[in-house]
Amino acid sequence: MKKVALRSKILLLVLLPIIIVIFVIANCRSKNYRNIEDNYAHKDNLAIYVEDETGKFIQSESIKFPTEGYILDLENSVCENGEELTQDIETKKISLSLNHKTKCSLYFKKEAELSNVEILLAKANSENITDHESGNYKEMYAFRHEATAQTEALIDYRYIGEKPNNYITFNDELWRIIGVFTVEGEKGVKEQRIKIIREKSIGNLAWDSNNINEWPTSSLVTLLNEGDYYKKSGDYNLIGLTEKAKTQIALTNWYLGGSKDILHPSQTFYNLERGNTVYNERSTNMIAKIGLMYPSDYLYSYPDVIDTTSWLFNYAFQWTITPQSLYPSIAFYIHTSHSIQNANVSSSSNIGVRPCVYLRSNIEIISGIGTESDPYILK
Numbered sequence: 001m002k003k004v005a006l007r008s009k010i011l012l013l014v015l016l017p018i019i020i021v022i023f024v025i026a027n028c029r030s031k032n033y034r035n036i037e038d039n040y041a042h043k044d045n046l047a048i049y050v051e052d053e054t055g056k057f058i059q060s061e062s063i064k065f066p067t068e069g070y071i072l073d074l075e076n077s078v079c080e081n082g083e084e085l086t087q088d089i090e091t092k093k094i095s096l097s098l099n100h101k102t103k104c105s106l107y108f109k110k111e112a113e114l115s116n117v118e119i120l121l122a123k124a125n126s127e128n129i130t131d132h133e134s135g136n137y138k139e140m141y142a143f144r145h146e147a148t149a150q151t152e153a154l155i156d157y158r159y160i161g162e163k164p165n166n167y168i169t170f171n172d173e174l175w176r177i178i179g180v181f182t183v184e185g186e187k188g189v190k191e192q193r194i195k196i197i198r199e200k201s202i203g204n205l206a207w208d209s210n211n212i213n214e215w216p217t218s219s220l221v222t223l224l225n226e227g228d229y230y231k232k233s234g235d236y237n238l239i240g241l242t243e244k245a246k247t248q249i250a251l252t253n254w255y256l257g258g259s260k261d262i263l264h265p266s267q268t269f270y271n272l273e274r275g276n277t278v279y280n281e282r283s284t285n286m287i288a289k290i291g292l293m294y295p296s297d298y299l300y301s302y303p304d305v306i307d308t309t310s311w312l313f314n315y316a317f318q319w320t321i322t323p324q325s326l327y328p329s330i331a332f333y334i335h336t337s338h339s340i341q342n343a344n345v346s347s348s349s350n351i352g353v354r355p356c357v358y359l360r361s362n363i364e365i366i367s368g369i370g371t372e373s374d375p376y377i378l379k
Contacts, residue, residue, distance in 0.1 A: 045103040051110050067092045070108040079104040116365045116378075117180055117192045123165075124157050124180075132303040137161040138370075140179055143300060145267070148274035150255055150285060156181045158300050162309040165370030167199075169377050170357075171245040174199045176311065177370070178297050183358060184253040186287050193250055193358040197293055201316065201352030202229065202239055207331050207345035213279065213323035215256050216286045218345070220319070224290040224355055246289075248378060252358040254291045256284050258325030262332065262340045266299035269322075269340075277325045291356050292321040295332050295340050313338060317351040 049057040050066055057076070060066075072087040072094055079085060079096060080103045086095045096104065114122070125135040127142040135141055140157040147153045158179035159166040166177040178195045185191065208218035215221055223229050232240030257275035264272070273294050276284050293312070298320070301312040317333055324330035324342050333351050335341040343351065359378075368376040 047103075047105045049105065049107045051108065057107050057109075065092075065094065065106070066108050069111050071111045073107040073109040076107040076109075077105060113364060115361055116194055116359060116363055117361060119365050120177070120180055120194065121157065121192075127155065132160060137163075137303070138165045140164075140166075145270060148271050149276045150257070150274045154182050158297075159311065160301050160303050162311055164311055166311065167370055167372050167375035168196055168368075169375050170196060170248070170359075171198075171242055173239070174372070174375060177376075178293065178301075178312075178356070181358075186251040186253075191361055193252065193361055195297075195356060195358050197297075197312070197356045198354045200314075201318065201354050202236070203353060204317075204348055204350055205319075205353045206348035207319055207351075208329075209346060209348075211329045211344060211346040213258075213327075213329055213331050213345050214282050215254075215291075215321060215323065216283050216288075220353065221286075221288065221291075224353075225288050229355070230290070248359055248363045249289045249357045250360040251287055251289055254286050254288055254321060255294075256282070256286060256321065256323065258282070258323040259295075259332070260324070260326050262342055264295075264340075266296050269294070269299060270296040273322055278323065279325050279328050282323065289357060292319055293354065293356050295320050295322050295334075298334050298340070310338075319351050319353055321356075 048060040048062070048065065050060050050070065051073075052058050071092070072085065074085060074087070077085055083096055083102050083104070085104070085106075087093065088095075094106070096102065120140060124140040124142065127144075129135040129141065132141060137160065140159055142155055142157055145151075145154050145156070156179055159177060168175050168177050175196045175198050178197055180192050181195055182190055182192050205220060205223070207213070207220050210219065212218070228234035229236045229240045230246075232242065255274045256278065257273050258278045259269065259272045260277075273296055278284055298310070298312050298318075301310040303309060313334070315336060317335060320332045320334065320340075322332045323345075324332065329344050329346065330342045331345045332340055332342050364379040365376045366379045368374050370376050
């Protein structure tokens with residue numbers, strides 16, 4: 001009898017782990033998630049709430065789940081008996097570990113729209129692509145910068161080459177997107193914003209009619225930010241800013257660091273623009289709505305070296321916002337030879353003006369792919 005009892009104990013010890021494993025597997029299988037919409041027998045146990053325009057959740061009379069523009073609010077949605085809910089991000093299918101008839105309250109919130117910056121960055125080349133020949137010339141490239149006198153280390157995104165997909169409709173006109181930049185607003189808050197430039201010049205004008213290379217007091221900054229161009233009056237009653245366009249522009253910190261020389265690579269100009277070298281304590285920055293391109297904006301628009309493949313080159317002289325730091329009345333401009341040159345700021349006979357702005361981050365891109373025939377459209 002002792003031998004039989006011993007054998008029984010041994011058998012029990014051998015079978016016990018197997019029984020435990022079988023129980024665990026069975027329990028796991030019972031928790032397999034199944035699509036709620038495939039289990040119509042349980043539809044009577046679902047209460048569906050949908051977020052309205054005011055942000056409140058209103059109970060729906062329909063048994064159909066909203067999908068277009070909505071996602072399941074997993075924080076508010078709840079089921080009895082501790083059942084767990086999941087939702088597939090791509091298909092929007094909702095699943096529940098249905099072991100039995102379970103009552104659930106499902107809350108559907110509005111799906112957040114992608115910001116204008118996110119839409120562009122989703123198409124940008126990888127930050128790892130530093131050989132521009134390896135990337136997609138139609139979309140933006142990432143450029144890394146060390147800290148400067150006025151900025152921390154940053155990554156910005158720029159369109160380069162001859163025909164990128166950077167067309168955008170702004171002010172009822174065709175403009176071009178220079179890129180996405182981390183900049184400071186009027187309260188010092190940093191955020192990523194889209195910087196755009198008018199496709200065509202608004203005319204050949206003096207940088208400053210008093211021949212002083214101090215941007216905050218220049219005749220051009222006045223014209224662009226509070227004068228006839230901004231007011232859409234006088235000579236600019238046809239091409240000045242519309243009221244809608246004004247609401248889409250962000251007040252932004254424009255860097256006004258200068259340079260002694262014209263022969264710099266893009267990165268050197270970038271550092272100088274965000275530096276403190278200016279003539280006779282001129283301003284090194286200014287909060288404003290409208291400015292001009294930087295020399296570095298122009299130089300970075302070429303893939304690797306200066307050649308004839310920049311979308312920003314338009315076969316005409318173009319002012320930049322950057323002053324010459326050795327002299328009181330000189331600023332830089334883009335020459336038709338593809339180079340950076342400088343001239344007296346009072347020059348107005350042949351130097352064009354292409355306004356630049358940073359878009360507010362909450363302005364939506366509602367359509368378009370960035371081509372000239374199908375530009376990005378702002379809401």
